[in-house]
Amino acid sequence: MRLVAEGLACLRGGRMVFEGLGFAIEAGEAVELVGPNGVGKSSLIRLIAGLVRIEAGLLRLEGGDDEATIAEQAHYCGHQDAFKPALTVAENIAFWSDFLGGGGIGREAALARLGLDHLADLPAGYLSAGQRRRLALSRLLTVRRPLWLLDEPMAALDQASQTVLGALMSDHIAAGGMVLAATHGPLGIPARRLALGRAS
Numbered sequence: 001m002r003l004v005a006e007g008l009a010c011l012r013g014g015r016m017v018f019e020g021l022g023f024a025i026e027a028g029e030a031v032e033l034v035g036p037n038g039v040g041k042s043s044l045i046r047l048i049a050g051l052v053r054i055e056a057g058l059l060r061l062e063g064g065d066d067e068a069t070i071a072e073q074a075h076y077c078g079h080q081d082a083f084k085p086a087l088t089v090a091e092n093i094a095f096w097s098d099f100l101g102g103g104g105i106g107r108e109a110a111l112a113r114l115g116l117d118h119l120a121d122l123p124a125g126y127l128s129a130g131q132r133r134r135l136a137l138s139r140l141l142t143v144r145r146p147l148w149l150l151d152e153p154m155a156a157l158d159q160a161s162q163t164v165l166g167a168l169m170s171d172h173i174a175a176g177g178m179v180l181a182a183t184h185g186p187l188g189i190p191a192r193r194l195a196l197g198r199a200s
């Protein structure tokens with residue numbers, strides 16, 4: 001499997017954020033997306049996730065499921081940790097697993113891997129910032145998708161949780177998955193670097 005971008009352009013608020021962008025991510029590869037504030041890292045990740053329109057260029061997932069969009073074969077974890085605050089941690093993970101199609105490890109095992117098992121019955125609205133991020137990341141495990149699109153995934157995570165996420169990404173690429181992560185700091189795993197150009 002291979003994600004290929006050719007001549008990508010992204011327009012936001014009437015301004016060209018980037019254009020003529022080309023790259024490929026191979027199965028079993030992690031890529032860290034770097035560059036200064038405002039250069040378009042989040043925009044690129046959202047564009048691949050199908051949340052921002054492609055202004056020009058091509059994006060294709062070679063060896064993927066021809067009947068599914070790239071977004072349907074990807075996990076997108078952005079700055080906002082999507083969850084329902086009134087539902088418990090366990091109910092939230094159940095919702096996402098059902099909504100996105102499951103196929104990964106069991107929900108309890110995922111919560112345990114992310115150190116949230118003791119909080120399973122707590123309304124998610126009471127979680128701390130790092131716990132919320134870990135809850136958002138739990139669907140990487142319960143729903144099997146080859147492409148992980150992660151925007152600043154280490155944000156809010158303590159050292160131990162960063163190590164856990166590093167291990168999850170390592171396991172994913174060892175199994176032939178792909179990771180594209182926007183980051184301003186170390187990703188904690190061997191990764192190829194994709195640098196976006198200077199922001200104005």
Ligand SMILES: Nc1ncnc2c1ncn2[C@@H]1O[C@H](COP(=O)(O)OP(=O)(O)OP(=O)(O)O)[C@@H](O)[C@H]1O
Nearest residue numbers: 012013014017035036037038039040041042043044
């Ligand atoms: N919804 C929007 N409408 C208009 N402009 C936007 C929108 N979202 C982002 N932009 C602009 O697009 C540019 C790229 O933003 P983006 O969030 O992709 O940058 P980034 O590289 O992820 O930055 P950071 O390192 O600060 O997270 C910025 O100039 C930003 O102001």
